[in-house]
Amino acid sequence: xxxxxxxxxxxxxxxxxxxxxxxxxxxLVCLAAFAAALGAPVxxxxxxxxxxxxxxxxxxxxxxxxxxxxxxxxxxxxxxxxVAAWVGVxxxxxxxxxxxxxxxxxxxxxxxxxxxxxxxEVVRPGEQPRYTLVDSDLLVGTSxxxxxxxxxxxxxxxxxxxxGRAVSEPILLPGSxxxxxxxxxxxxxxxxxxACNGFRYRFDGVRTTARAGASWQALTETYSFxxxxxxxxxxxxxxxxxxxx
Numbered sequence: 568x569x570x571x572x573x574x575x576x577x578x579x580x581x582x583x584x585x586x587x588x589x590x591x592x593x594x595l596v597c598l599a600a601f602a603a604a605l606g607a608p609v610x611x612x613x614x615x616x617x618x619x620x621x622x623x624x625x626x627x628x629x630x631x632x633x634x635x636x637x638x639x640x641x642x643x644x645x646x647x648x649x650v651a652a653w654v655g656v657x658x659x660x661x662x663x664x665x666x667x668x669x670x671x672x673x674x675x676x677x678x679x680x681x682x683x684x685x686x687x688e689v690v691r692p693g694e695q696p697r698y699t700l701v702d703s704d705l706l707v708g709t710s711x712x713x714x715x716x717x718x719x720x721x722x723x724x725x726x727x728x729x730x731g732r733a734v735s736e737p738i739l740l741p742g743s744x745x746x747x748x749x750x751x752x753x754x755x756x757x758x759x760x761x762a763c764n765g766f767r768y769r770f771d772g773v774r775t776t777a778r779a780g781a782s783w784q785a786l787t788e789t790y791s792f793x794x795x796x797x798x799x800x801x802x803x804x805x806x807x808x809x810x811x812x
Contacts, residue, residue, distance in 0.1 A: 618759055620794040622809040623752020627788045630656070630775040632716025632725075633749035634783065637770055639683045639709045640808065643676025644765030648758030651675045652768035652809060655715050656747040657690070663742035666692040670740060672713050672727045674705070674768065678758075685711065687727040689738055701734050717744065719780030749775045749786065753797065753809030763796050767810040774805065 626633075633654045643650045655671025662668035672687035685702040714728040718737055722744040727735040751773050755764040774783040785805040793799045800808040 618756060620755045620757075620797050621752050622793040622797040622799040623750060623754075624773070624786070624789040624791045624799070624807065625750045625752075626748045626775055626786055627790065628775075628777075629745050629747055630749045630777060631745050631779045631781070632656075632714065632776045632783075633751060633773070633786070634712065634714035634716070634775075635751055635770045635773040636710060636712050637673060637768060639674055639705060639707055640769050640810075641765075641767040642681035642707050643683060644681075644811075645676050645678040646757070646762035646764055647678055647760040648756040648762065648764065649675055649677050650756075650764045650766040651754045652752070652766070652770070653754070654713055654749065654751045654770075654773075656749050657740065657743065658747075658750075661747060662692040663746075664692065668692050668740055668743065670715055670725050670727070670738060672701075672715050672729075674709075674711075676766065682706070683709065685729065687715075687735055689740075691740060699735070701729060716776065717779040722779070745778060751786070751807075752792075755797065755811070763811065765811040767808065769806075769808050771806045773807075 633656065635654050637652055651673060653671040653673030655669060657669030659667050667690050670687070670689050675684045675686050682703065683705040684700060685705060686698055686700055688696055688698045690696045712730050716726065716728070718724045718726055721737065723741055724737045724739055725743070726733055726737055751770050753766055753768050755766065757764060773786040775786045776783045787804040791799050791801070796812050798810055798812055800810065
């Protein structure tokens with residue numbers, strides 16, 4: 568494992584905004600559900616008609632971390648842009664003053680290869696996203712326990728762990744202490760080309776912790792979302808498959 572090796576923003580411009588629209592996507596799902604409840608028509612979009620597409624879950628309560636056993640079930644099929652599967656917190660406009668702020672970790676795949684990479688990404692208020700490559704050339708069937716959590720005794724400081732081993736230094740995210748709901752999702756970005764990228768990722772034993780250093784509990788109180796062309800299969804409350812159709 569090549570830990571802590573970073574790629575430049577230019578080399579991974581597709582990934583640099585992995586989560587920037589996650590909150591927006593989740594909000595759109597909620598609005599669609601609300602409109603449906605009122606009997607209002609909701610327009611359907613075809614796969615690839617929007618820049619980002621998701622299939623995943625978000626916790627209903629703020630937490631100090633999220634963890635999941637994640638598996639690459641099938642090779643990514645990326646025509647343009649990228650695909651990803653990640654756990655994380657924060658998002659677009661999530662900082663105390665409304666700026667982007669987040670931390671996430673998981674798998675990523677890009678056009679031109681069927682291999683998968685392991686990464687984490689951080690955005691601090693007013694800064695550009697920073698993508699860090701942890702491992703690469705991962706095959707189908709690869710499984711990792713990926714954890715994004717606040718550090719006990721250090722409010723607003725976070726760390727990424729893979730299989731129980733730290734792969735990041737302590738990361739300061741101002742104002743983040745137990746403010747954000749955890750999220751676990753598969754994602755596709757078509758590079759604004761209208762491409763319908765393919766992926767299949769499994770999430771098992773998804774857990775969260777209410778505060779740093781506290782016990783971990785299964786993530787069961789969630790709302791789920793799936794955009795056109797992508798599906799969420801949920802065999803158990805704390806497990807699911809995120810996949811393309």
